[in-house]
Amino acid sequence: MKKSNKTNSLLRAKKKGKDVIRLNEVFKIYKMGETEVKAVAGISLEIKEGEFVAIMGPSGSGKSTSMNLIGSLDTPTKGEIYLDHHNISHLEESDLAQIRGKKIGFIFQQFNLIPNLTAKENVMLPMMFQNVSTEAREKEAERLLTMIELGDRMDHYPNQLSGGQQQRVAIARALANDPEVVLADEPTGNLDTKSGGKVIEFLEALHKKGKTIIMVTHDPELAKLHAEKIYWLVDGLINKVTKKKNNKWVEIKN
């Protein structure tokens, strides 16, 4: 049964482009004294290049832990995670940092800009960790900030920017190293409808340009409106997977 699933997914991967991220029977178990808590209890999924995927679930469903695993912020207790066909399940933290810095761009609910760096410096920071030259960093940061329509705010500090503007700087920062995947964790959760809408617009635009977008959210409307495929998580397991076909959501097999 499992075997045929795997073969199927491999076939599909060949048909619809390569998979960027693949989770194979991934567990994340926390020990709380005597009892074990399975935050993620055996998740398998593949995300293909250019997809806009949403991971949906109520709080406590394991979606944050899943995001951490997909974003290679965390390593699984059991199972394998492949990023760009490289098994990253057992890598050291520093190697993981190097890989995620290059291949994954993070957008957080709390924006998470470094407070004592300007917008431009925040965008330059990920490139610094990849040893990009200062001139190239500045040029790219300016290009990205202009793209997200904050060209006139480059030298502002985060506390001089509105929430929506900060989140757009975060988008620019996520794109700094031209990653294969943009991982957005409740990107509109701390924003009003209008500025949230603008942030989503930029994510949509990125998707149209071919970037793989993974959005973690608890808001089914937001997920349905923008994603092509939704993984519904309950109790650390994938409950169902739905996909948009001819503007209708249908359940598919994972």
Place this chain on the structure above:
Amino acid sequence: MVNYFLFGFRNLRRRGIRSWLTLIGIFIGIAAVISLITLGSGLKAAIGAQFGISETQVITVQAGGLNSYGPPGSLVTNPLTRQDSEAIGKLSFVEYAIPRVIESIKMEFNDKLEIYNAVSVDEDEQSMNNIYEALDLKAEQGRLLKPGDTNRVVIGYDYSIKEKSGFDKAIKAGDKILIQDKKFEVIGILEKQGSLLMDKVVIMMNGELEDLAGYGDNVDIIAVKIKDRDSMDRAKEEIEKLLRKRRGVKVGEEDFEVQTPDAILASVNTILGGVQVFIVIIASISIIVGAIGIINTMTTSVLERKKEIGIMKAIGARNSNIFYQFLIESGMMGLAGGLIGVVFGMFIGFAGLIGINSFLGSELSLNMNYYLITSTLIGSFMVGAIAGIAPAMQAAKQNPVDALRGN
């Protein structure tokens, strides 16, 4: 690399007063070291000048010794005599011996009365020249005493300065002064000697001073010029042997002291060395306290900035990036403390030198020791960096997930 310093500077700028207070230890320590080194060498030169060690081939003989209290020769029951001096002068290693008398005298000028010290010179030309040579005396105004001068004195440099003369008026060569109610003509004023005693001295003919003070054949100090620099120690032994015999005391019970310039310098160095050890201990303690303060603030800072560490890791910072960021920030804190310490230490050193100069009449100038400053600053950076090692390691090993959550 530059970026670490740049970000470090940004991060330090927004630190609260609490962080800066922890630097007080470093600051005090560095200030103590800098002021000590600035003052130490100057102090040595100034103290050397006080002992009149301009001539290195002169041995000083005193009854009682340098270690007795009060001015040289006071409180001595069995004083040295002119005959002792003559006997020393005949020793084989000795070129000449000069008996010297230092007496307190009443001096009157400009209707004011003051008590100062007078020293005597012998009347014959040879011993006069010997004294001038041994003490390196030269006249700034007028001339030195010559054989045959009567009722004439030569006075120290400070009397020619209105503020320092003690008489609210500068004394010039040719002025008349009263000594023990007797009138004398100031025939010359000495060049500045940089010594409390010699810049306020009154030099008189021995016969005239003896008339006023009545000390007979007693002398306070015998200055002995040695023929050869290399035979100092043997000359010293020879003088000691002679004086033991003349005064009838055994080895180890000497009621006199024979001091070579080296020995005087050595005792000055011992005193200064003690002071230096004390200050170095205080400085070390403050620097250690400062370093512990830095460890404390950096540890707090790691906890406060956990989320920032998480963000940095999420966007690709390796453990080493985080480690160096905190290490360099910690070093910069040390450097900041060192910088304030150097400025303050130089200030203390400068103020101290001014104080020494005005108190002892010496002419020391502050020389900026750039090598010292640079090495001190590098040292304080190192202290900060070393203090930051443990907190930086703690920062580097944060798990990104926990750090991002901020706990």
